[in-house]
Amino acid sequence: MRPKLGGCLIIVNTKTLESVPGMGAGFARALIPSRASQARMPQHDLRVADVKQDVGRLADYCRVTGFTLRNHVPPTWLHVLTFPLQVHLLGDKDASVRLAGAIHVSNTMTLHRPVSSQDVLELGVGTTDLRPHRKGALVDLTSRVRVDGEVAWEGVSTYLAQGMSTPGEVEERERTPFTPVTPQARWRLSASLGREYRRVSGDPNPIHTSRIAARGFGFPRPIIHGMWTHARALAALEGQLTDSYTAQVDFLKPIFLPGTVGMVSQRNAEGINVDVTDKRGEKAHLRMQVRPHG
Amino acid sequence: MTHNAVIVGGNRIPFTKAGGRYADASNHDLLTAALDGLVARFGLSGQRLGEVAGGAVLKHPRDFNLTREAVLSSALSPDTPACDLQQACGTSLETTVYIANKIALGQIESGIACGVDSASDAPITVSDGLKKALLKASRARSVGERAKAFAAIRPRHLAPLAPGVAEPRTGLSMGEHQALTTEAWGVTREEQDEIAAASHHNLAAAWDDGFFDDLVTPYLGVARDTILRPDTSVEKLARLKPAFGGPEGTMTAGNSTALSDGAASVFLASESYARENKLPMLARVVDAEVAAVDHPGGADLLLGPVAAAGRLLERQGLTLDDFALIEIHEAFASTVAATLKAWNDEDFCRARGLSGPIGTFDHSKLNVAGSSLAAGHPFAATGARIVPTLAKLLHAKGPGSRGLISMCAAGGQGIVAIVEAV
Known part of the structure; x- marks a missing residue:
């Protein structure tokens, strides 16, 4: 059971999978265009227990995203581990929202306590209410990582299903306006970065690796995975990250491959803000806020 | 001040x-x-x-x-x-x-x-031929020039080069050099295997005592040194085949450090x-000395620290009797054995410019918590393994207890330091 917005409770079924599903079949289903105009999501959660982490793949992930390979894993790695469950859920017959074509618009993750690469994990993914957006419907996929029964990490990935509708009022979210900055750092993203991140994340979306597929979705060139940019931005703060924090990102504009972007970070009383911008610092691609707990 | x-x-x-x-x-x-x-x-x-x-x-x-x-x-x-x-x-x-x-x-x-x-x-690096072609191509001002630079690449240039393990001036690996020293100083197989077995037993005992609890932090699920073989023995080590010094050699994988x-x-x-x-x-860190020997001229590659130890003790007015504990880095068991013999060899020490032999000491003071043969030897990490280990051991013995560290290094070099419990 979990609380529904508004205070009443709804019963949620949990389907337990034997192992983390492969992403090929689920992704293929998620690629089939939906003819539905109403956004629908399955009403069950997915759960996989006893997930051991592959240190070799973690090392590769760290190499591609800029993290140091430590005892404690980056929280973005935990997102990567739960991602196949998100794909599986979106491939469900009750889902009208398709992953391919849905836009990852924002993401929030909270690390409640450090998670070791040796920890055996229980992964869970579910959805919360759909809500309307100017351009379609927003859906939140919620993910949870438990260690020894205790929630160690939680994530909320918000996707925009373009052109779909769902009942309710459009909620206008206020964003702090971006003012141009002088980048502190410049990242050169190689043409092969999409393939490298696909290897470590398992995300097979061809929009990140194929020019033809990218064109099919209206992009002139492949775009890097938003979660790569998120991870890279968090890795830039590495030494300053605490044991427990929340990282919230908005994905504002796609980054084309190959490409060069700028980065600025700024520490304030609440935490650290990072902007990944275009080369000159005039437009923001990603805005991240990191807020330490305790 | x-x-x-x-x-x-x-x-x-x-x-x-x-x-x-x-x-x-x-x-x-x-x-x-x-x-x-x-x-x-x-x-x-x-x-x-x-x-x-x-x-x-x-x-x-x-x-x-x-x-x-x-x-x-x-x-x-x-x-x-x-x-x-x-x-x-x-x-x-x-x-x-x-x-x-x-x-x-x-x-x-x-x-x-x-x-x-x-x-x-x-x-892993690229060959000189490939490096030259790549650098030339990067400096090229036209497509033609770049193509010409790439055209100079030959298949033989493409083989990657692993870092050299041989001494640049002699072409001999460290093990081959030490095999010459082993032979020259008459170090026996038994001496070496005893040193190796003691290293494993001492390190295992230190781990079992919890000695490393405040000196080591687990990483990637590894909580103890993985090269350590607590149950090894002189008998087991005696069964290993020679790794250096030819078929009659006495140096094995068991009495040499592993990569x-x-x-x-x-x-x-x-x-x-x-x-x-x-x-x-x-x-406290009392004093230190470095030394080097002419190994391209035939000197024992890994006996560089002998002169450093002698000069350091003379400068400090100390003898081996003044030390509660002694650490000699185990590059090979035979390095330790040859160092002990060299310390007590009047001619060798005088030839190094010392006033006499450094002397001998009770071997129960040597590498008491194990050393590189059992712990492993990630080259540049070994000094920082030994220093806190020795400092903690000396501290337990009480203020004023002195320890001596001797480490050999490639290029015929050696570094020796004295620490004293506070």
């Missing part, structure tokens, strides 16, 4: 065989892990230290600022400066001396000496800084 430089403590990660559990970790990862543990142990998060000095023997060109980068990845204040320093296997004893000297001179009040090596992450991955660190501070910050003081 000089200040006492004291060893506050240390931290390392367990050492593993190359290609083992740390096969996917880089020097940067390993060194950061060693620093992370040290920072956690002494509450250094967010603190600016005077300097961090570290190094690696097998180093990628991309790691030109290895130690500084590890500092930036660690929780130390990013305002902490760092430098890279390298003296082959003597590296992190040399970084210890460097930090201690700066503290003694009042230039800094605190610092970390460290070292790391990964034989799993060894830099290893690991990192280690030492936290040093001035006595006043340690008092103000309520930090432990295990031992």
Whole structure:
């Protein structure tokens, strides 16, 4: 059971999978265009227990995203581990929202306590209410990582299903306006970065690796995975990250491959803000806020 | 005005065989892990230290600022400066001396000496022919010029080059050099296997006693040195085939160090800084000396530290009797055996410019918590493994207890240091 917005409770079924599903079949289903105009999501959660982490793949992930390979894993790695469950859920017959074509618009993750690469994990993914957006419907996929029964990490990935509708009022979210900055750092993203991140994340979306597929979705060139940019931005703060924090990102504009972007970070009383911008610092691609707990 | 430089403590990660559990970790990862543990142990998060000095023997060109980068990845204040320093296997004893000297001179009040090596992450480079063609192509001003540069590449240029394990001037590997020394000094197979067995037994006993609980932090699920074989024995070691010195050779994989991955660190501070910050003081760094021998001219490659030990003891007016514990780095068991013989050889010592033999000592004082044969030898990390281990052992023996460290290094070099319990 979990609380529904508004205070009443709804019963949620949990389907337990034997192992983390492969992403090929689920992704293929998620690629089939939906003819539905109403956004629908399955009403069950997915759960996989006893997930051991592959240190070799973690090392590769760290190499591609800029993290140091430590005892404690980056929280973005935990997102990567739960991602196949998100794909599986979106491939469900009750889902009208398709992953391919849905836009990852924002993401929030909270690390409640450090998670070791040796920890055996229980992964869970579910959805919360759909809500309307100017351009379609927003859906939140919620993910949870438990260690020894205790929630160690939680994530909320918000996707925009373009052109779909769902009942309710459009909620206008206020964003702090971006003012141009002088980048502190410049990242050169190689043409092969999409393939490298696909290897470590398992995300097979061809929009990140194929020019033809990218064109099919209206992009002139492949775009890097938003979660790569998120991870890279968090890795830039590495030494300053605490044991427990929340990282919230908005994905504002796609980054084309190959490409060069700028980065600025700024520490304030609440935490650290990072902007990944275009080369000159005039437009923001990603805005991240990191807020330490305790 | 000089200040006492004291060893506050240390931290390392367990050492593993190359290609083992740390096969996917880089020097940067390993060194950061060693620093992370040290920072956690002494509450250094967010603190600016005077300097961090570290190094690696097998180093990628991309790691030109290895130690500084590890500092930036660690929780130390990013305002902490760092430098890279390298003296082959003597590296992190040399970084210890460097930090201690700066503290003694009042230039800094605190610092970390460290070292790391990964034989799993060894830099593979390209041939000279390919390098020249690539550089020429990058300087080319036209497509034609670039094509011409690439056209000069031949298939033979494409073979990657692993880092050399041979001494550049002799073409002999370290094991082959030591095999010559083994022969020249008449070191027997039994002597070597006894040293190797003792190293494993001593290290195993130290682990079982919990001695390393405040000196080692697990990394990637490895909680103990993986090369350690607690149940080895002289009999078991005697069954191994020779690895160096031909079919009649006495040096085996069991009495030679294995290629290893690991990192280690030492936290040093001035006595006043340690008092103000309520930090432990295990031992002070008294003095150190480096030496080298003419190995291309035929001298024993790994007996460089003998002259350093002799000169250091003469300068300090000390004899081996003044030491409670002695650490001789086990590059090979035969290095330890030959060093002990050389210390007691009047002609050899006089030829090194010493006034007489260094002498002998009770071998129960030697490498009492095990050494490189059992722990493994990630080249640049070994000094920073030995220093905190010895400081802790001496501290337990009481104030004034002295320890001597002798380490051989490639290039016919050696570094020796004295520490004394506070």
